[in-house]
Amino acid sequence: MGAFMNFAVLASGHGGNLQAIINAVKKKKIKAHLKLVVSDRADAYALVRARKANISSVSINPQDFPDREAFDRKVLEHFKNFDIDFVVLAGYMRLLGRRFIKQYPHKILNIHPALLPAFKGVRAIREALAYGVKVTGVSVHFVVEEMDSGAIIMQQAVPISSRDTAKSLATKIHRVEHKIYPQAIDWLARRKLRVVGRRVFLR
Numbered sequence: 001m002g003a004f005m006n007f008a009v010l011a012s013g014h015g016g017n018l019q020a021i022i023n024a025v026k027k028k029k030i031k032a033h034l035k036l037v038v039s040d041r042a043d044a045y046a047l048v049r050a051r052k053a054n055i056s057s058v059s060i061n062p063q064d065f066p067d068r069e070a071f072d073r074k075v076l077e078h079f080k081n082f083d084i085d086f087v088v089l090a091g092y093m094r095l096l097g098r099r100f101i102k103q104y105p106h107k108i109l110n111i112h113p114a115l116l117p118a119f120k121g122v123r124a125i126r127e128a129l130a131y132g133v134k135v136t137g138v139s140v141h142f143v144v145e146e147m148d149s150g151a152i153i154m155q156q157a158v159p160i161s162s163r164d165t166a167k168s169l170a171t172k173i174h175r176v177e178h179k180i181y182p183q184a185i186d187w188l189a190r191r192k193l194r195v196v197g198r199r200v201f202l203r
C-alpha cells in the first residue's frame with residue numbers, strides 16, 4: 001500500500017466518470033488513493049458522490065478570485081495539503097492555467113467524448129452527430145495548456161447509427177468512458193505510461 005500514489009479528481013457536473021473511478025478504486029482496479037474531489041461548482045452532483053463515498057471534497061467558486069491564476073493557486077493549495085501526486089479531470093469544464101500544468105508534468109489526465117483531434121471543446125457529442133460522422137468515440141489524454149490537445153493515451157471508437165439522438169449517443173459514449181478511464185488512470189498510477197513526444201507507450 002505504501003507505494004500507492006494519491007490523486008485528486010476535478011469535476012464540474014454530474015460526476016458519472018467520478019463514480020466509475022470511485023468504484024474502480026474500491027475494487028482495487030485503480031491502484032491509487034483517491035484523496036480529494038474538487039469542483040468549481042457548488043451544485044455539482046459530483047460533490048454528493050464524493051461525500052457518499054467518504055472522500056474529502058471542496059467546492060471553489062472561480063468568481064471569488066480575481067483571475068485564473070489566483071483560482072489555480074487555491075486549488076494547488078488543497079492539493080498540497082492532501083499530498084496529491086496526480087490529477088484526473090472528469091467533466092471539468094474549465095481550462096487549467098500554465099502554472100498549474102507545470103506543477104504536474106504528465107500527471108494530469110482528461111477524458112473527452114470524441115476521437116481527438118476531432119470535435120474539441122464542450123459540445124463534442126452534439127457536434128459529432130450534427131457533422132454526420134459515422135464513428136465517434138472517447139479519448140483519454142494528458143492535459144496541456146491548449147484545450148484537448150495533449151498526448152493521447154487511449155481511444156475507443158463508438159459507431160453512430162441513423163437512429164441515434166444526442167441522448168442515445170451520449171449514453172453509449174458514457175458507457176465507454178466509464179470502462180476506459182479507470183484503466184488509463186491505473187496505468188498512470190502504476191507508472192506504466194512512457195511518453196515520447198506526442199506518443200504514449202504502455203510499458
Ligand code: GAR
Pocket residue numbers: 011012013014015016017018090091092111112113121122123124174177
Ligand atoms: C463526459 O462525457 C466527459 O467526457 C465530458 O463531460 C462529460 C462529463 O460527465 N467532458 C468534456 O466534454 C470535456 N471537454 P460526468 O460529469 O458524468 O463524468
